[in-house]
Amino acid sequence: METENWVETVRSFLERSQDSLPADIHSLLSEAIDGTYTSLLPRVFFEAVQQSAVAISITDTRANILYANPAFTSITGYEAEEVMGRNESILSDKRTPKKIYENLWSTLLGKQPWSDTLINRRKNGERYVASLTIAPVLNHQGEITHFLGMHLDVTEEHRLAREVENNRELVESVVEAAPVVIALLDESGQVVLQNRAYRELRDLMGGIEPVGKLWSHLLGDNPLSCEEFKGYEVRFDPGGAAAPRWFSCSCTRVDEIDTSADSFFEPMDQSYRLLVAMDISDTKKGQEAVRMNALRALMAEEELVQSTRETLAGAIYQLQGPMNLVAAASNMIERRGASVSMDNLRRVLREAMDAGAEAMNRLSACMPEFLAEAVVPVNLNELIHDALALNTEKFLANGILVEWNPTAVLPAVTGREHRLCGMLNQLIENAIDAMSERGRKLRELTITTTQEDDDVITILIDDTGPGIPEEHRFQVFQPFYTSKGMKGKRAGMGLTMVQDVVSEHSGSIAIATSPGGGCRMALTIPLQGIPDGGES
Numbered sequence: 001m002e003t004e005n006w007v008e009t010v011r012s013f014l015e016r017s018q019d020s021l022p023a024d025i026h027s028l029l030s031e032a033i034d035g036t037y038t039s040l041l042p043r044v045f046f047e048a049v050q051q052s053a054v055a056i057s058i059t060d061t062r063a064n065i066l067y068a069n070p071a072f073t074s075i076t077g078y079e080a081e082e083v084m085g086r087n088e089s090i091l092s093d094k095r096t097p098k099k100i101y102e103n104l105w106s107t108l109l110g111k112q113p114w115s116d117t118l119i120n121r122r123k124n125g126e127r128y129v130a131s132l133t134i135a136p137v138l139n140h141q142g143e144i145t146h147f148l149g150m151h152l153d154v155t156e157e158h159r160l161a162r163e164v165e166n167n168r169e170l171v172e173s174v175v176e177a178a179p180v181v182i183a184l185l186d187e188s189g190q191v192v193l194q195n196r197a198y199r200e201l202r203d204l205m206g207g208i209e210p211v212g213k214l215w216s217h218l219l220g221d222n223p224l225s226c227e228e229f230k231g232y233e234v235r236f237d238p239g240g241a242a243a244p245r246w247f248s249c250s251c252t253r254v255d256e257i258d259t260s261a262d263s264f265f266e267p268m269d270q271s272y273r274l275l276v277a278m279d280i281s282d283t284k285k286g287q288e289a290v291r292m293n294a295l296r297a298l299m300a301e302e303e304l305v306q307s308t309r310e311t312l313a314g315a316i317y318q319l320q321g322p323m324n325l326v327a328a329a330s331n332m333i334e335r336r337g338a339s340v341s342m343d344n345l346r347r348v349l350r351e352a353m354d355a356g357a358e359a360m361n362r363l364s365a366c367m368p369e370f371l372a373e374a375v376v377p378v379n380l381n382e383l384i385h386d387a388l389a390l391n392t393e394k395f396l397a398n399g400i401l402v403e404w405n406p407t408a409v410l411p412a413v414t415g416r417e418h419r420l421c422g423m424l425n426q427l428i429e430n431a432i433d434a435m436s437e438r439g440r441k442l443r444e445l446t447i448t449t450t451q452e453d454d455d456v457i458t459i460l461i462d463d464t465g466p467g468i469p470e471e472h473r474f475q476v477f478q479p480f481y482t483s484k485g486m487k488g489k490r491a492g493m494g495l496t497m498v499q500d501v502v503s504e505h506s507g508s509i510a511i512a513t514s515p516g517g518g519c520r521m522a523l524t525i526p527l528q529g530i531p532d533g534g535e536s
Ligand code: FAD
Pocket: 057, 058, 059, 061, 062, 063, 087, 088, 089, 090, 091, 092, 093, 096, 101, 102, 104, 105, 109, 118, 119, 120, 130, 132, 134, 147, 148, 149, 151
C-alpha cells in the first residue's frame, strides 16, 4: 500500500471511531499519521502490522471493520477502503456451519481469544479455507472495545493434508482388504500395522501373533538386521483335524523419513520391515496329493527292501546255529587227534562248513541296499502328517482315534526324509498293532511335537495299547526280539530299524508309559540331525 493511502486509511478510521476509540490510541495514531509521534514503539507496531503476511483487521464490537492491512486485501480481494465500516460477515460462506459462528461469538463475548478453520469467500466469489484467530481488545476497565482478527489462506495446506489423508485411507483400505497377510514391524519388533487377513490368522492361531510363528526363525532375534527375502514357504499346523496351512513368506525393508522436529534439518530414516504371507494351501494341496502318491510308492519299495533284508538277515541268523554246531563238532574231532576212521567225518564236516559259509556269503551278497537318499531340510510335522495319512485306512478299520498336537511352526531338521518317514511309519504301525488286540476298548493314538530346546525337536507317540514292561524296554531294540512270536510278518526288526534311523540323525529314543497306560515312544531329533553336507 502506498504511504498516502495508508495515511488516508488511518485518518478516515480515526474520524469514524472518534467516539469509540480509547483516547490514548487515538492520539498515538494521530501522531503516527502526522509524523509528530515521539515514541518509536507505536510506529514499529504499526509498520509490523502493515507489512505482516497475515491478514489483519480491527473491528468494533459488532464486527464492523475499522482497519484492514495490505495482506487482508491480497487474500480477500477487498481494498481496505471498500471494507471500512462493513461487517466481517462479507467474508462468510454458508458452507461454514452455524455452530462455528455461535462458538466464535460466545468465546469472544466471554473475553477469550478464539481460533478455528472456516470457509471464506473472496470478493470475486472464490472460496478459500481460512485459519482464523480473533482476540478481544479490552480497555482498562476490562471491557471489550475492539476485536483483532488475523487469518491466513490455508487452502493449499488443507488440500495437501486432505490428499495425504486420502492416500493414507486408500492405502489402508487396500492393505486391509488385501487377500494376503500383511504386517509392518517397527525397530522394536512391534507390529505397527496389520490387516484383516493378519487378524484372522491370529484368531486361527489362538491369539498368538502370527509374526512370532511364521517369521520368527526367518527373522532371527533382531528383525531389522535381517536381509530382505521372498518366497519362503512356511508350514503351519493348526493341529487336530484341521488341515495344515502353507504360506509363502516375504520380508521387505521400508524406510520412512522421520517427521519429528529433531530431523527437520537432517532427515533421519525410520526403518520398518514389511512382512507379507500368501496362503498357498490350495496349491500345496494339489502338490501334496501327488507327493503322497509318490511317497506311498516309495514307502512300499522301502518296505520291500526292509522285509527282504529282514528275511535274509533272519535266514543268516537261523543258519548260524547249525553252522556253530558243525564248527564245534569239527573242533572236537580235531582235538581228539588224527585217526583214519574219523577222516571221512572230518572231511564231511569241513565240506558242510564250507558250504554253509558260502551259503551265508551268498545270502549276505543278496542283501538289498536301502535307496540312496540325499540329506535335505525336513519338516517333521509334515512327515508325521504323511505317516498318519499313510495309515488312515488302518485307523478307520481298527476304530483308532488320532490326536495330533503339532507345534504350530517347526523349523526344519537336516536329514533323510524317507528314512525318517519310514521310521515314523514303523512307530505308528507298532502302535496300531498294539491297540488292535481283540477286546481293547480304548484306542487312542496321540502324537505331539515340541521344540523345548532351541536346537532339538521332541516327538511323543502315545498309544493306549498294553505298553512295554520296563524289563523289556532295552531288549525290544535288539534284532529279532519280538513279543508276538514269529507269526507276524516282521521278525522283530522294526524297532532295530527305528533305532538305526534315530542314531543316524544323532537323536535318541526312549520308551516310557503313556498317560493312557500304554506305550510312549519319546524321540528327540536335533535340528542338525545329519550336519549340513555331512554323512552320518
Ligand atoms: P451473522 O448474522 O453475522 O451472525 C451469525 C450468528 O453469530 C448470529 O446469529 C449471532 O448469534 C452471532 N453474532 C453475530 N454477530 C454478533 C455479535 N456482534 N455479538 C454476538 N453474537 C453475534 N466471519 C467469517 O465468516 N470470516 C471471517 O474471516 C471473519 N472474521 C472476523 C473477524 C473479526 C475480528 C470478527 C469480530 C468477526 C469475524 N467473523 C468472520 C464473524 C462475522 O462477524 C460473522 O459473525 C460471521 O461471518 C457470520 O456471518 P453471517 O452473516 O452468516 O451471520
